[in-house]
Amino acid sequence: MANIPVLEIFGPTIQGEGMVVGRKTMFVRTAGCDYSCAWCDSAFTWDGSAKDDIRQLSAHEIWSELTQIGGKKFDHVTISGGNPALIRAIGELVELLHENGVKVALETQGSRWQDWFEQIDDLTISPKPPSSRMETNFDVLDDIITRLSSKAREMAPSLKVVVFNEEDFHYAKEVHARYPDIPFFVQVGNEDVHTSDDGELISTLLRKYEDLIDRVVEDEMMNDVRVLPQLHALVWGNKRGV
Amino acid sequence: MANIPVLEIFGPTIQGEGMVVGRKTMFVRTAGCDYSCAWCDSAFTWDGSAKDDIRQLSAHEIWSELTQIGGKKFDHVTISGGNPALIRAIGELVELLHENGVKVALETQGSRWQDWFEQIDDLTISPKPPSSRMETNFDVLDDIITRLSSKAREMAPSLKVVVFNEEDFHYAKEVHARYPDIPFFVQVGNEDVHTSDDGELISTLLRKYEDLIDRVVEDEMMNDVRVLPQLHALVWGNKRGV
Numbered sequence A, B: 001m002a003n004i005p006v007l008e009i010f011g012p013t014i015q016g017e018g019m020v021v022g023r024k025t026m027f028v029r030t031a032g033c034d035y036s037c038a039w040c041d042s043a044f045t046w047d048g049s050a051k052d053d054i055r056q057l058s059a060h061e062i063w064s065e066l067t068q069i070g071g072k073k074f075d076h077v078t079i080s081g082g083n084p085a086l087i088r089a090i091g092e093l094v095e096l097l098h099e100n101g102v103k104v105a106l107e108t109q110g111s112r113w114q115d116w117f118e119q120i121d122d123l124t125i126s127p128k129p130p131s132s133r134m135e136t137n138f139d140v141l142d143d144i145i146t147r148l149s150s151k152a153r154e155m156a157p158s159l160k161v162v163v164f165n166e167e168d169f170h171y172a173k174e175v176h177a178r179y180p181d182i183p184f185f186v187q188v189g190n191e192d193v194h195t196s197d198d199g200e201l202i203s204t205l206l207r208k209y210e211d212l213i214d215r216v217v218e219d220e221m222m223n224d225v226r227v228l229p230q231l232h233a234l235v236w237g238n239k240r241g242v
């Protein structure tokens, strides 16, 4: 059985973002990313700074650690990264979680397809806007969205774009217009992922959230849209593992 | 054609609560409630203080005002109250909105059934916990949930309980255990619906939100649950009409 490079297993806590925002969940964070976004809030998953913390675990070892930490206090697991879509063996983990009655959420930027995408209960595809300094490969993304659309009734995928500036907002509009039938979320970008001044961070994030709401409100191309902050940043600031 | 007692029409803005939290929407607030919750944040809809602002409008008049205010910048309307379930004529409004390609959300405490419930796209039933000093009629609620459950695949109803204290949390657990198949939300109560000190309000609400998350996290009867704050209170405080 293939292994999965794991950096963190923690919870239960709540999902702070996207389509199942507020959902009680455990987190499994995988190592490795094919991107290097300018503002990545999980750069330790790919920049080498936490490479000694990476453990190669089997699906069964992950499940056993989840139950050891979470006991009976969870029925939902979020797999995040890095980019978990780089890892074929995630499919075995998803299967094992389902066998145990646990639902699975996963987020990826949409740079790579995996057949196990179709098994994910809450799949978020989060293509990265210009401020990330990454370039979206729309051929790959088109292919992913087309495959998911045929399954959309059972598995409810969604798109999420993080917005830092005007250019990002324009990119978000393009993505929404390109895939109008996929539930669409825009999220406030957190420009300061290192500050520990929580009061300052909260007021900045709420002000930027209001700005993003204003942009969406004023734009008739952005009607069937949900605008969200990152709840975990409002509650815990930039702390890790909560 | 029957009229609808309307207190406010405003938007577009975002839905700050519940199952479609963050969704861009217009609001129509109806007058009148069969409850008088101790902490009601819309007491002006039933306590007589705004009775001169109530207008009796037909569905067509409401639609025309919605388009006048919102232009082409919306495709979703939230009907709130008071308790809109007191008003039979809401059915005509929902039909008219659907004819115009607009989706409809509605929230009610679940004290009364209306046949048009089945037409609502995002229906939230929000029974009131003990701190409201209201008493839930579980015969009525059972009947509502049973009827909705048979339609749940098409219309996705949800339950939401606002929690102010330990007793409310216990009530929330009972409601969730009674209707385990209905998506369940718990929401932080706002104890001070009159303060205009937004900084103080925000930090109190975030602290209470963290407390509520902790309660849910620790409780194995509360796994398939979503915990949310009121986003509009974090962004706009207690201001009305945003």
Ligand code: SF4
Binding pocket: A033, A034, A035, A036, A037, A039, A040, A041, A042, A043, A045, A081, A082, A083, A109, A128
């Ligand atoms: S895709 Fe995600 S994990 Fe990878 S660099 Fe960008 S923000 Fe970081």
Ligand code: SF4
Binding pocket: B033, B034, B035, B036, B037, B039, B040, B041, B042, B043, B045, B081, B082, B083, B109, B128
């Ligand atoms: S049911 Fe809603 S509107 Fe009616 S009194 Fe209670 S909180 Fe206020």
